[in-house]
Amino acid sequence: MRTYLVVAHRTLVGRSLIDHVRTLGxxxxxxxxxxxxxxxxxxxxxxxxEVETAARARLExxxxxxxxxxxxxxxxxxxxxxxxxxxxxxxTSPFRYDGVIVSTLPSGASRWxxxxxxxxxxxxxxxxxxxxxxxxxxAPN
Numbered sequence: 001m002r003t004y005l006v007v008a009h010r011t012l013v014g015r016s017l018i019d020h021v022r023t024l025g026x027x028x029x030x031x032x033x034x035x036x037x038x039x040x041x042x043x044x045x046x047x048x049x050e051v052e053t054a055a056r057a058r059l060e061x062x063x064x065x066x067x068x069x070x071x072x073x074x075x076x077x078x079x080x081x082x083x084x085x086x087x088x089x090x091x092t093s094p095f096r097y098d099g100v101i102v103s104t105l106p107s108g109a110s111r112w113x114x115x116x117x118x119x120x121x122x123x124x125x126x127x128x129x130x131x132x133x134x135x136x137x138x139a140p141n
Contacts, residue, residue: 003031003095007078007086007121008103009039009055012062016134017103018069027070033095034062034075037085052077082117087124099128106133 004024011017012034024030036059038051055077066073078085086100102118104110110133112118122129 001029001031001072002098003033004099004101005033005035005086005089005093005095005097006062006101006103007035007037007082007089008062008101009036009058011103011105011132011134012036012058013065014103014134017101017132018065020101020103020130020132021066021071022069028072031072031074031095032066033089033093033097034059034066034073035078035085035089036062036075037078037082038080051080082112082115083120083124086121090125090127097127099130100125101130101132103132103134106135 036055038055059075063073104112107113118131
């Protein structure tokens with residue numbers, strides 16, 4: 001069984017990511033491990049509890065969506081820094097991964113691309129890293 005680490009937040013259940021995941025092979029031959037980094041809102045003061053609750057809700061949406069497609073799926077909440085979230089998950093996970101999938105908003109709208117997260121993840125990990133760019137936001141700002 002192939003196993004992929006999928007890191008996303010606002011685009012987790014978007015059409016672009018779902019379409020890409022479907023190309024990985026039959027759902028019964030793929031395991032997905034979702035990492036949803038916490039997201040610090042820019043429009044108000046936030047608490048750790050608030051951002052963790054929002055990320056956990058987002059993770060549950062992703063688990064439900066990918067299970068409905070027939071995938072074996074697990075997941076966790078990650079650090080706000082997507083590079084650190086990915087490297088931590090890879091270091092602490094019991095899975096042996098075949099690749100990492102990073103789902104972002106398009107350039108200009110994506111904070112992760114502004115931070116050069118995809119390139120930094122590619123430098124940090126010894127796995128194929130696929131970048132899926134979505135034009136739709138499927139989570140609140």
